[in-house]
Amino acid sequence: MKFTSFEFIIFFIVVFVLYWGVLKKNKKHQNILLLISSYFFYGYWDYRFLSLIFISSIIDFTIGHFLQNENNITKRRLLLGISLFANLGMLGVFKYYNFFASSFNEMWQSLSGNELNFVTLKIVLPVGISFYTFQTLSYTIDVYRKKLHPTKSFVSFFAYVSFFPQLVAGPIERAINLLPQFEKERVFKYEKAVDGCRQILWGFFKKIVIADNVGTYVDQFFANPASFSGSELALGAFYFAFQIYCDFSGYSDIAIGTARIFGFNLMKNFNFPYFSRDIGEFWRRWHISLSTWFRDYLYIPLGGSRVKTKFRLFINVIVIFVVSGLWHGANWTFVIWGFLNALLFLPSILTGRNRKNMDTIGQGKTIPTINEVLSMLFTFSMTLVLWVFFRADSVFAAVSYLSGIFNHSFFTIPLKLGGVPMILILLIMEWRAKEKNHALEDLSGNRFVRWTMYIALILFVVVFTGEDKVFIYFQF
Secondary structure, eight states: OOTTSHHHHHHHHHHHIIIIIISTTOHHHHHHHHHHHHHHHHHTTOGGGHHHHHHHHHHHHHHHHHHHTOOOHHHHHHHHHHHHHHHHHHHIIIIIHHHHHHHHHHHHHHHHSSOOOOOOOOOOOOTTHHHHHHHHHHHHHHHHTTSSOOOOOHHHHHHHHHOGGGTTTOOOOOHHHHHHHHTSOOOOOHHHHHHHHHHHHHHHIIIIIIIHHHHHHHHHHHHOGGGSOHHHHHHHHHHHHHHHHHHHHHHHHHHHHHHHHTTOOOOOOOOOGGGOSSHHHHHHHSSHHHHHHHIIIIITTTTTTOOSSHHHHHHHHHHHHHHHHHHHOSSHHHHHHHHHHHHHHHHHHHTTOTTSOOSOTTTTOSSOOHHHHHHHHHHHHHHHHHHHHHHSSSHHHHHHHHHHHSSGGGGSOOSOOTTHHHHHHHHHHHHHTTTSSSTTTTOOSOHHHHHHHHHHHHHHHHHTOOOOOOOGGGGO
16 A cells, blocks of 8 residues: 555544544553554555565564573574564565575576576565664564663564564664554544644655656656666766655655554655765764664664774775665665675774764755865765666666766756756745654744645645656555
């Protein structure tokens, strides 16, 4: 069930009425409703995959219970190992088995000249498996580290793992942040609900008006790059940068806004990343829930930045980015994308300048300085090139696309500029709200201005509805 579908609107209204109208004074019954609703929401895609999220939930709920009563370090490690093996095993089979089997077949054939015919499986990737796997693992790991007391509520834990607003594309919530919210009373707050609606509206604008419209151009450019000039291919990469951003951050906005209406606070997943002044700042602003997950559960356990040698630090950075790339998809393009991001990030972390830009860019200013503009443009240009690998079907296709950009036709005037005005509106709106949580958060002042903006955005969504496209991150 997509957020932008008519079915979801009906689903949302029904759940809202039952949640706040019928069950508003009973936390337990509200949680049961959220659990049933979330399983219905996920099962609407394919009911067969409900078994996977149920198995993952029951394993980690049980292991959390045993960890609470176990002090022997060897047995605690064994319990954690069971959780890691079970969850990552399911993720590995469904998402990565065929990729590695095919890659091994190709490598063997190139080295030996013989076909190995390693067996591949006819399986479908379950929607959102990467997201809920990491979410449930955060529970087990934090209980193992004794940072979190395991819950005794079966319903609360299962509702936490399957919470429908962020189930299939995040944000990837930590148990230490979200689970306690299921275990306390929730009261409807009009101001929070209104702000949630604003963020949902902004998410709809980004997804429907920008991502879906420029996505049509992107599909044309990447399907047959040889038919376009260098400037048009550069425009295609530019469009994809905003398609992937508006598609994914739009989903996050809708998810966070929806959760807020039901009395839950989800973490901020995007912090206006294209206003970044260096690649380190970009990764602190892009898909925050994933990058901080890898930081806390992989990078720091590997030694983080506190390792004794620069070589070990180099390896840690490469590992974290390559794994992050592989998390996005079972294709060498994602591995290369992660590796190249690591190469861009390494100079700053090896010199200790990776946390140089920790403040909000242009704080308190209407217009950025020349240095800020140049830094943003340089950082954006670097990410733009790497997005080609993210979008291309193969490494060869990505290299061919980039080679098509950098030739004499790069200096011609491109066609298909229809998406540029909407992107400019996006940038203006987000720049003025760069110190807020979302672009519409500060529309609580003048009523006329506020409602003019609401109506304008709704009209944009209705009039400029693009080709209906599934959220890109559903495949991850």
